[in-house]
Amino acid sequence: MIIRPAQPADARAIAEILHSLEEYPRYKKETLPMLEQTISSSLSTTSERTVLVAELESRVIGFMMAHWFVPLTAPLEGFISNLFVYAQFSNLGAGTALLEAIKLDAKTRGCSRVALNNWRDKKSYAAGFYEARGFGEKPLSARFVLNFEEHL
Amino acid sequence: MIIRRALESDLEAIAELLFSLVEYPSFQKMGLEAVLAQVTKSFSASHHQQLIVVAELEGRVVGYAVMYWMTLLFMQPEGYISELFVHLDASGQGIGTALLEKLKLEANARGCQRLTLINLMDRESYRRQFYAKQGWKEQKNAVRFVLNLEERV
Numbered sequence: 001m002i003i004r005p006a007q008p009a010d011a012r013a014i015a016e017i018l019h020s021l022e023e024y025p026r027y028k029k030e031t032l033p034m035l036e037q038t039i040s041s042s043l044s045t046t047s048e049r050t051v052l053v054a055e056l057e058s059r060v061i062g063f064m065m066a067h068w069f070v071p072l073t074a075p076l077e078g079f080i081s082n083l084f085v086y087a088q089f090s091n092l093g094a095g096t097a098l099l100e101a102i103k104l105d106a107k108t109r110g111c112s113r114v115a116l117n118n119w120r121d122k123k124s125y126a127a128g129f130y131e132a133r134g135f136g137e138k139p140l141s142a143r144f145v146l147n148f149e150e151h152l
Numbered sequence: 153m154i155i156r157r158a159l160e161s162d163l164e165a166i167a168e169l170l171f172s173l174v175e176y177p178s179f180q181k182m183g184l185e186a187v188l189a190q191v192t193k194s195f196s197a198s199h200h201q202q203l204i205v206v207a208e209l210e211g212r213v214v215g216y217a218v219m220y221w222m223t224l225l226f227m228q229p230e231g232y233i234s235e236l237f238v239h240l241d242a243s244g245q246g247i248g249t250a251l252l253e254k255l256k257l258e259a260n261a262r263g264c265q266r267l268t269l270i271n272l273m274d275r276e277s278y279r280r281q282f283y284a285k286q287g288w289k290e291q292k293n294a295v296r297f298v299l300n301l302e303e304r305v
Contacts, residue, residue, distance in 0.1 A: 018226065027226070035226060042223050048201050049222065069220040070198045073179075073189050074172060075302075079232070082225050107300055109283045114299045121293060130297045140273045141296035144288040148256070149268045 001094060006051040006063070014053070018084050019055070023122055050105050054094040061086045064095035066102050066133035068109060075093035078106050078114035087132040099133050117143060153247065155254040158204035158216060160195065165202045165213035166206070166224035167191050169239050175275055205254050207238070216253040221262050231259035233269040248277075249286065270296060 006014070015035035018027040027035065035133045043051050047068070054062030062085040065079050085094045106114050111128065117137070131137060158166070168251055171181045179187050195233045198204065201222070206216035215238035221231045233255060238247045271287075284290060293299035 002237045014225075030226075038226050042225055048199055053267050065225055067220075067222040068199075069202055069234065072166065072194045072204065072216070072218055073187075073235060074190065074194070075236075076197070079222070081222065089273075094200055102303070103299070112300070112302050114301065116297050118295045118297055119293050125295060133299075135297035135299045137297055138296040140268045142273050142278060143268060143270055143291045143294040143296065144283045145266055145287075145291055146256070146283075146288045148260055149265070150224075150287065 001092070003097050004055065005045045006053045008040050008043055010053050011036045011042060011061050013127040014039055014043070014063050017060070017063055017084050020087060021084060022087065023087060031119065050102065052098055052101055054098055056089065056092065056094070061089040061092070062098055063099040064078055066105075066114070068111065073110040076110055077103070078109075078111050079118040080114060082114075096133060103134075104137040108143055153245070154192050154208040155205055155250050156208065158195070158206045160192075162206050162216070162302045163191050163195055164188060166216050169216065169237055170215070172239060172242070173237065191231065203255070203258055205251060205258075207251055209242055209245070209247070210269040215240055217249045217250055217255055219255045219259065219267075221259060221264055228265035229263050231255065231262070231267040233267060236269070252286065 015032050018035055019023070019030070019032055022029055026041050047050050049068065050066045052064045053060045060065055062081065063078065063082060065082040066080045068078055083095060083098060102114065110130060124130070165183060168185050170176065170191070171184045173179060178288050181190045182190075195204070202218065203222040204216060204218050206213045217236040218233065221229050223229050236248060256267065267284070271283055277283070284297055
């Protein structure tokens with residue numbers, strides 16, 4: 001398995017993964033060309049984000065996106081917004097390999113910690129996926145969202 | 153009250169504000185000098201997808217907030233508020249609300265469709281439901297995970 005930065009040419013393969021995700025019906029609702037076109041512009045790695053794919057025998061089977069920012073009170077922090085692996089290629093360690101790559105990238109950038117949101121109804125949460133890979137659950141953290149459509 | 157972008161000359165006041173927070177004893181443990189050093193280092197390292205705003209009351213900085221915005225896959229960009237602090241002796245005057253209003257406008261101007269933040273359940277702000285009262289929705293289904301890469305306060 002190879003972990004490498006995503007390229008615009010990976011958009012189709014990533015769109016196919018998103019489209020196949022049973023737990024995320026909002027992607028299923030979209031057409032593949034629509035998904036491909038929309039995501040192709042956000043696949044480059046910059047100083048503010050890292051976008052990686054996992055490739056097995058020349059086929060993209062996993063995807064990850066992380067963002068970097070600097071709180072005033074602490075060194076650089078990372079936030080993982082996406083980590084997806086093709087269901088038919090799960091259990092091959094692609095998710096673990098992507099997380100290991102982001103850990104390395106984070107350390108290179110001088111990052112002090114990496115956070116992410118999981119959801120209680122997801123399989124990855126039930127399986128304790130992140131806990132098994134060194135992440136600690138923060139039971140006191142409450143996530144709040146303000147949607148502008150309702151509030152501006 | 154004035155809400156404006158933070159300047160390098162505000163950092164001392166921000167460090168003193170952090171140092172005074174009773175709910176965050178880690179800053180007192182660090183010491184004022186070390187807090188100022190961290191704040192100064194972070195300020196110069198912050199990138200163009202971040203914004204730091206301060207609230208000034210009668211010429212004194214009494215609060216600040218930090219937001220960064222990210223381009224998400226197949227979604228509108230999203231703003232994340234990593235910090236929002238108000239000096240205890242200036243609380244109850246709408247300073248937190250004014251800082252949030254400013255960040256809302258700034259995030260909207262950058263194409264964001266929503267803002268998110270993490271509030272800790274053992275904080276006074278959570279107990280009095282500061283964010284819920286302003287229309288924020290708590291996502292009870294969300295679980296936050298953190299991977300620590302180094303010892304930190």
